[in-house]
Amino acid sequence: MSATSTAVNTWTIDKSHSLAEFSVRHMMVSTTRGQFTSVSGTLSIDEANLANSSVDAVIDVTSITTRDEKRDEHLRSADFFDIANYPTITFKSTSVKVKNDTDLVVTGDLTIRGVTRPVELKTEFNGFNTTPWGGRVVGFSADTEISRKEFGLEWNVALESGGVLVGDKVKIHLEVEAGAAQAQ
Numbered sequence: 605m606s607a608t609s610t611a612v613n614t615w616t617i618d619k620s621h622s623l624a625e626f627s628v629r630h631m632m633v634s635t636t637r638g639q640f641t642s643v644s645g646t647l648s649i650d651e652a653n654l655a656n657s658s659v660d661a662v663i664d665v666t667s668i669t670t671r672d673e674k675r676d677e678h679l680r681s682a683d684f685f686d687i688a689n690y691p692t693i694t695f696k697s698t699s700v701k702v703k704n705d706t707d708l709v710v711t712g713d714l715t716i717r718g719v720t721r722p723v724e725l726k727t728e729f730n731g732f733n734t735t736p737w738g739g740r741v742v743g744f745s746a747d748t749e750i751s752r753k754e755f756g757l758e759w760n761v762a763l764e765s766g767g768v769l770v771g772d773k774v775k776i777h778l779e780v781e782a783g784a785a786q787a788q
Contacts, residue, residue: 615647615742615782617661622780624663624693628752629771631763638679640693642667647782649742654729655702659710661780663693683759690717698722705729710746716755723748725778740784748776 645661697712708727730743761769
């Protein structure tokens with residue numbers, strides 16, 4: 605497809621080259637990082653006008669890893685993500701604003717534990733490329749920050765010295781690579 609085309613193409617998120625990372629304050633003095641290693645979904649991209657594009661993504665919460673299996677099991681429990689009832693996190697875009705050739709703001713609905721809130725992803729368009737096997741790929745990086753309490757993730761423990769075990773603000777970083785699926 606040429607860069608001047610007005611067609612919208614569908615791209616499939618490549619699970620092996622995409623992930624969702626997060627970081628949150630721990631014990632008021634350090635930052636704990638983790639990631640969800642199973643991200644799937646589709647991008648509908650208008651190469652001539654990225655503002656006409658959209659994303660529909662799903663994160664498999666069971667794929668969470670913080671490099672500590674005991675903590676990961678706690679995060680999967682009803683205290684946090686409650687994977688028995690809410691096994692996925694979803695994001696569905698509602699608008700894309702193009703700031704310049706590489707910077708976008710993707711606004712959409714993020715759903716965690718059945719709670720949906722609007723979020724803005726500060727997104728970097730990393731470009732298109734062709735694989736050695738002739739397939740087309742596209743890449744994006746994105747960042748946002750949420751309040752975990754706004755999504756029902758309220759579990760915490762007060763510390764004797766003041767403060768809490770787990771911070772409220774969660775920084776999210778996404779790396780997404782997608783392959784061309786089909787022309788629409």
